[in-house]
Amino acid sequence: MVRAVLIGLGLAAAAVAVVHTAVAGYVARRLVAPRAPKVFAPVTIVGDTVSVPTTVESLEPGTYGLRLDDGTHVMVGEVVRRDGDRVVRSVLARPDDLRDGVSIAAWTTQNIDAPEDVGPTRHVSVPLRRGGTADAWEIGDPAAADGRWTIHVHGLRSSRHGALRSAPATTDSGWMSLVVSYAGDDECAPADSLPSSLGTREWRDVDDAIAYAIGRGAREIVLVAWSMGGTIAMLAVERSTHRAAVTGLVLIAPALDWTRVVENAVTRARLPRSIASSSMRVLRSRIGARALGLIESVDARALTWVGEGRPGPRLPTLIVHARTDPVVPFSGSVAYVARHPDAELVAFDATGHCNEANQEPERFRAAIAGFLGRLPGR
Structure with missing residues (x-):
């Protein structure tokens, strides 16, 4: 009887382990999977x-x-009223030929229609070391910028339009704005929509964008990075052969500690905390990476700049982050600033993830413009 009980317990434990591994694999897949089609x-x-x-x-x-x-693209403003299962909002800008009536549309945080709405724009292609090119927008007047460039890097499962929200602040400050795309992002053709590597592969494309800007006369470069773009920016500054040209960082809701990000996601999903560490083990294993379609395994635990093991760059850094960010914990930005005297944190009360520019646009632009104005220059 005892033997039967032990066998039963062993089978139950094995079943629990299988379920635990399956859930961890699902979390890992959700973390790196290409973005699902927009909901219209x-x-x-x-x-x-x-x-x-x-x-x-x-x-x-x-x-x-x-x-x-x-x-x-239709720009919408504040809520006017609730109407059952519908919400009525103001329309701030709409094309002249758009008629009243029913249309099919997807909601987006991207509240700027096109780069031309920010300033004079060139649609350019950045040569990539891995072959091919990456589309980018070059906004502003290079002669007036006098070698001052900003490179805007969007986050996970996003596109250049998401990062375009920071371009008005930098362009209006007299800096060139290069808004870039990179491997596996939302602009890739379906055949190229590879899983994200959380920045460990994508940073090379941003490094190529740095080289492009230098070739166009950039002497001072500030990386303006959103969410996972913060990881990409940190890796680029660590590893780029052009890192001496980077003179500052502006990080918006930055992913500076992926352990916090994953644990936060697991907690919000009401899953056991152990799922977080297991999902990160899946990502860094060869078998797990292969199952997820990754080109290379990803050690998410190592992607942290808030502890003692991996110091951040000694660069003037501005972090803009909402206190209640549901995706990237605000605590990571607080911890980073506590360890880096060159970094400053501007806290917002915005709701949602990366909505600082949407909800407090004037304060958002002022923070970035002020930071650029305080840089010593070359």
């Missing part, structure tokens, strides 16, 4: 208002966008 739904535009489905995102305060299924 009917919206009703009437004059200067639009009715959209009620979601957590569409109820957020601030300025956002609707991307219609034909590519048209």
